[in-house]
Amino acid sequence: MATIKDVARAAGVSVTTVSATINMSAPVSAEARAKVLAAVAAVGYSPNPIARNLRLGKSRLIGLLVPDISSPYAAGMARSMQSALADKGYSMFFSSTQEDSARELADIDRMSDHMVAGLALLPTCLGADYAQNLAGHITCPAVLLDRVIPGAPYDCVADDNALGARMIVRHLVQLGHRDIAMIAGRVGITSSDERLSGVRQALADAGLALAPEFTVTHHQSEELAVRAVQDLMSRSRRPSAIITINSAQVRGAMRALRSMHFRAPDDVSLIAFDNFHYSAGFDPEITSLSQDVGGLSGAAAAMLTERLGWPKGEGAAAPPPPRLVRFAPTLIVRSSCRPV
Template sequence: MVTIYDIAQKANVSAMTVSKVINNTGRISEETRRKVKKVMEELNYIPNSNARSLVLQQTQILSLLITDITNPFYTSLARGAEDGAKQYGYRLLFGNSDEDYAKEKDYVDMILSTRVDGVLFAPAGDLSLKNLEKLRAHNIPFVIMDRAVPGIESDMICGDSKEGARKLVDYLIGLGHRRIALVNGSLDVSTARLRYEGYAEALALQGIPLDETLIIHQNYRDYHADDHLEQLLEQPSPPTAIFAANNVLAVGVIRDLRERGIRVPEDISVVCFDDLDLSSALDPFLTVAAQPAYQFGAMGIQLLVERIRGSSVPESRKVILPSELVIRSSAKPI
């Protein structure tokens, strides 16, 4: 195993000089730095990250904890975070909580034991407060992604869920729909509450009564609205359109409709919050409120690195990224 002493001997410098080159500390001439790096390459030397972190009091590792890696929104967010971390010289560890608080807690414990420099944190919901407070108690900087958590102030990147939902429902109303169902996430998640508010506000502004029998609340990740969907469709006045609060729910709704022989959009219109993955570009179908998922990750990393490096920034910053209404073929006029 090659050591810094082997490098020092071959480069004819001290071990301390080699250490300074590896850790990018101290004053060293560019000629000496180049000479040491050349020897490191010749000997295929890989720095010991644990030793380096002891010197710098940093690991150069960040963590990204998301709720559902199968959701295309989070897949794109993760790519933005990974690219951003690489740009700033950090490595990125991924965790996936599956919208589960206990699993989220386990990841937080792992993050603390790994001694990462900071965390991009997409909360499972309101009860994530305890896990965030644990990070804060251990002085681990974090940026909250996508979902607010009542009771904690921090840097945050989020979308305008209420406005995006209102745009989608306004669009359906403009097509003549009045019986619009909502398949939503659990109300212990801030985005589900805001999308419900946007849905209700759009109806109210057009004088359409809010009908709670047209609303389903469930887990964002595990679509199981089959029985609820049956109740919606068997009503004396069934919905003519469905607003799914995220793309996973939308796919589940459309699958169940097709199994019943109900065509989209010929028999019922469907729109959703968040776009699908890149494969949808080959056959665009769903009308969506698309969020800039990649920018969530990239900007989150920027805020996190600024916080880690002690930049002169406010105590907490909130960035709201707007959604874009993308009209495709999953909704039609009455």
């Protein structure tokens, strides 16, 4: 490992000159610059980011935390963000927090120890005083993905769930559905809450209502969706359509229907807030909202890097206040919904 000293020796200049050349932090004569660049090439020098980070007290590292990297939504986010940030010269720290907020906070701490410049967080939203806990651990600019934490001082990118809800409800209502059930997620996760209240509102606008016995809120796992759908479909009065909020629930719903020898859309229509690669492989193919994961990730990366590059100091303009950007989903009509 060649160090800056080796370069200085090879170039016959001081380490400061080498540093100034590389970082363009001070004027260097053309002659000296040429000698330095030649020496850099000759000894195969690449700056040691560890030493630089120590000296500067900051790094070009971004921490990414998601509850479960196995979910297509999180994986898509991770892929796009990593790509976008790598293009801007950032490397990525990663943690799949397994829906465990203690782990999440601990990993944020570890990342902070490594002086990450920023964080991208799909938050677990678990535990009392979650927002406050988070604030106690995050010491750098952060961007929240998918889930809003009201009042938190971070940029946030999210789906336009109210719009998505209107799209879904309009589609179902146009098909004549009135007995609509919804399986939402854990209360307190805004993406789920917004989808639920959006559906409620959209139904109200259409003169309909989401019956309490047709409303399920719980953790969004496949198993619980299986039970929820089995329960819904064994009632004397059954829904004619079921809305789910993510891909795991779609899997669960399909399994539940099959176990009861029901079929979508013959016995019940199925529609989801979340599209995924496999939607098209199901039979029926699942009508679903496609969330703009690429758009979200791009915006998140852009907002984060904007904040990281914000000039500091006396004369500098104040950074923008926390922003919330929403992206419109697209309804992909496939074959899992049919007219009543």
